[in-house]
Amino acid sequence: MxxxxxxxxxxxxxxxxxxxxxxxxxxxxxxxxxxxxxxxxxxxxxxxxxxxxxxxxxxxxxxxxxxxxxxxxxxxxxxxxxxxxxxxxxxxxxxxxxxxxxxxxxxxxxxxxxxxxxxxxxxxxxxxxxxxxxxxxxxxxxxxxxxxxxxxxxxxxxxxxxxxxxxxxxxxxxxxxxxxxxxxxxxxxxxxxxxxxxxxxGQTQPMTLFFRVSEVDDEEVRAYQRAHPEERFPFQGLVERAREEGAFRLPRRGVQLFKTLEPGVWRINTTRVLGLDGTDATDLTTGELTARRQVTELLRFFHEWLPGMGNCKLLDTAATIGVRxxxxxxxxxxxxxxxxxxxxxxxxxxxxxxxxxxxxxxxxxxxxxxxxxxxxxxxxxxxxxxxxxxxxxxxxxxxxxxxxxxxxxxxxxxxxxxxxxxxxxxxxxxxxxxxxxxxxxxxxxxxxxxxxxxxxxxxxxxxxxxxxx
CATH class of the missing domain: 3.50.50.60 (FAD/NAD(P)-binding domain)
Structure with missing residues (x-):
């Protein structure tokens, strides 16, 4: 205030x-x-x-x-x-x-x-x-x-x-x-x-809302990564191509995803909300709403562009946006x-x-x-x-x-x-x-x-x- x-x-x-x-x-x-x-x-x-x-x-x-x-x-x-x-x-x-x-x-x-x-x-x-x-x-x-x-x-x-x-x-x-x-x-x-x-x-690192997806084809994801060892971040080439073609404007240079203990379930660390103050309730509200819209857009990108993730489903989103x-x-x-x-x-x-x-x-x-x-x-x-x-x-x-x-x-x-x-x-x-x-x-x-x-x-x-x- x-x-x-x-x-x-x-x-x-x-x-x-x-x-x-x-x-x-x-x-x-x-x-x-x-x-x-x-x-x-x-x-x-x-x-x-x-x-x-x-x-x-x-x-x-x-x-x-x-x-x-x-x-x-x-x-x-x-x-x-x-x-x-x-x-x-x-x-x-x-x-x-x-x-x-x-x-x-x-x-x-x-x-x-x-x-x-x-x-x-x-x-x-x-x-x-x-x-x-x-x-x-x-x-x-x-x-x-x-x-x-x-x-x-x-x-x-x-x-x-x-x-x-x-x-x-x-x-x-x-x-x-x-x-x-x-x-x-x-x-x-x-x-x-x-x-x-x-x-x-005085700018701080961005906020991120983690979410998990299920029904991923684990082997197809691995196969893409094996075929693209030059990429610094997962699916980086596809993210860059989507940007160049104007299909999606994604918040990060790649898709940071981590395999969980369950088959077909991955954690996604790819939403990114810039310029907000994590000690301000209004900014936290804005961050939550923005990040959840990004989740929807990312899922659409996954379905249309990413090998092994064409049929993935949103399992859950975090109870709170992550503040770095x-x-x-x-x-x-x-x-x-x-x-x-x-x-x-x-x-x-x-x-x-x-x-x-x-x-x-x-x-x-x-x-x-x-x-x-x-x-x-x-x-x-x-x-x-x-x-x-x-x-x-x-x-x-x-x-x-x-x-x-x-x-x-x-x-x-x-x-x-x-x-x-x-x-x-x-x-x-x-x-x-x-x-x-x-x-x-x-x-x-x-x-x-x-x-x-x-x-x-x-x-x-x-x-x-x-x-x-």
């Missing part, structure tokens, strides 16, 4: 829930990692989620597969801990393929090679059930169908949040709050500084592209990743992995200070709202690094409570030791020290 929007003062007394040690807002990959780690380390944890199920982009967003949790060369699994347990538990019920069993250039990786070694195909329904099981086993209190609408602050402390749901508005107090909203809502509403978009014009980038909260350290490309070593490393910079152009059809952006190191590190907002003492960040540049965020925003950052944030919150300090003052070497003890991986130099090398 603009500064000229009419204002009205509104006040009332609100019921207040019992306080908890750690309040996690958002149950996507970051929120799951944070809630489970905090609870397993002895904290009382409440997890607030706006949908009626857990998972965020894993489930409501239909985003998949999980991008690589391995080094860029596909040789070393980097994201382990909670993420690996989550995947293995889904695999046990037939709901996932472990990333060690997938290869780039395959249908599971969308036939893409760069950055797509060792992806994780999974079923969103398996993700929903496994997420709930893990949270309940750990003693996490779940509060679904609930939006956070405001925060309560005293100086640099967030004392609680105001939520709204079918029970009406209420207050949820907590000692520590972990912002896993993706948009940095908690930090921003509490007065933390933030940036949005790329330097120069909004607020990046200013933290104690700003993670930069140069640090990712050089593999900079940090003293306070709490996560490592190998996914490359994946910027979808804010203004056109380009991306991901366009020329001009240097490749990341095979393994790069994420320091704890990127999770610590500069302006707040008892709040931690995780996921795509952490302190990073536009370019660096484009690498670490995907789901496996988000799990790792969430696990680090949740562990830090519980450790800070035991130490009687704010999370920003936590003993980082103790935090690193605890992460290693619970199965996380922090890179070769930490592994060498752990093994006494």
């Amino acid at each position: 603009s500064s000229r929007t009419p204002r009205r003062t509104y006040s009332r007394e609100l019921p207040e829930a019992a306080p908890v040690d750690v309040l996690v807002v958002g149950s996507g990959p970051s929120g799951l990692g944070a809630a489970l780690a905090a609870a397993r380390n002895g904290a009382s944890v409440r997890l607030v989620e706006r949908f009626g199920f857990l998972g965020g982009n894993l489930t409501a967003g239909l985003v998949g597969p999980c991008m690589t949790s391995f080094s860029l060369d596909g040789q070393t699994q980097l994201v382990r801990g909670v993420f690996d347990e989550f995947v293995r538990r889904m695999a046990e019920v037939g709901g996932a393929v472990h990333p060690s069993e997938t290869r780039s250039g395959s249908p599971y990786s969308g036939f893409m090679v760069y950055g797509h070694e060792a992806v994780t195909p999974f079923d969103p329904e398996a993700a929903k059930s496994v997420a709930v099981e893990m949270c309940q086993e750990a003693g996490v209190e779940l509060l679904l169908h609930t939006f956070v609408v405001d925060t309560l602050t005293e100086g640099r402390q967030v004392t609680g949040v105001v939520v709204a749901n079918k029970s009406g508005p209420s207050v949820l107090p907590a000692t520590t709050v972990i912002d896993c909203t993706g948009d940095g809502d908690i930090a921003a509403w509490s007065g933390a500084g933030f940036d949005m978009g790329r330097e120069g014009d 980038e909004t607020r990046r909260v200013r933290g104690e350290h700003l993670l930069t592209l140069e640090e990712l490309t050089s593999g900079h070593a940090f003293e306070d490393t709490v996560a490592v990743a190998g996914y490359p910079v994946d910027i979808h152009s804010p203004t056109g059809p380009e991306g991901p992995f366009d020329d001009g952006i240097p490749p990341t190191a095979n393994v790069y590190e994420i320091p704890y200070r990127t999770l610590v907002p500069r302006d707040l003492d008892n709040v931690l960040l995780s996921g795509r709202c952490v302190s990073a540049t536009h370019e660096a965020l484009a690498a670490i925003r995907v789901m496996p690094p988000s799990f790792a950052m969430g696990e680090a944030a949740g562990t830090a919150a519980a450790l800070a409570l035991r130490q009687g300090v704010d999370p920003r003052a936590v003993d980082v070497p103790a935090l690193q030791r605890q992460l290693l003890d619970q199965g996380a991986y922090l890179g070769p130099r930490f592994e060498s020290a752990r093994l006494g090398g």
Whole structure:
């Protein structure tokens, strides 16, 4: 809303829930990692989620597969801990393929090679059930169908949040709050500084509505890709020809599609909505409507132009449009592209990743992995200070709202690094409570030791020290 929007003062007394040690807002990959780690380390944890199920982009967003949790060369699994347990538990019920069993250039990786070694195909329904099981086993209190609408602050402390749901508005107090909203809502509403978009014009990456199609001829799709190894993106030649002939004006240079675990069923990541603000409800509404119109047009293109997809049917669309980038909260350290490309070593490393910079152009059809952006190191590190907002003492960040540049965020925003950052944030919150300090003052070497003890991986130099090398 603009500064000229009419204002009205509104006040009332609100019921207040019992306080908890750690309040996690958002149950996507970051929120799951944070809630489970905090609870397993002895904290009382409440997890607030706006949908009626857990998972965020894993489930409501239909985003998949999980991008690589391995080094860029596909040789070393980097994201382990909670993420690996989550995947293995889904695999046990037939709901996932472990990333060690997938290869780039395959249908599971969308036939893409760069950055797509060792992806994780999974079923969103398996993700929903496994997420709930893990949270309940750990003693996490779940509060679904609930939006956070405001925060309560005293100086640099967030004392609680105001939520709204079918029970009406209420207050949820907590000692520590972990912002896993993706948009940095908690930090921003509490007065933390933030940036949005790329330097120069503030434009953010486009929104995308995932959808799934069924009744695809899998072998015919594979045969086309085998016959066109020169294409950088699936069906790129057909998309270009359709544009040249004026038959279709498609939002991307190819059709990004990923094979699911079910025969004939593929995820489609091809809608693209530009120039909108994911923190603005009006823009989100516009994005949903625009993307759903694109789904209809894409299906018509599939039927008329794409081998193996002439008889495909729309299975479902995501419950919400996917937002790649909004607020990046200013933290104690700003993670930069140069640090990712050089593999900079940090003293306070709490996560490592190998996914490359994946910027979808804010203004056109380009991306991901366009020329001009240097490749990341095979393994790069994420320091704890990127999770610590500069302006707040008892709040931690995780996921795509952490302190990073536009370019660096484009690498670490995907789901496996988000799990790792969430696990680090949740562990830090519980450790800070035991130490009687704010999370920003936590003993980082103790935090690193605890992460290693619970199965996380922090890179070769930490592994060498752990093994006494």
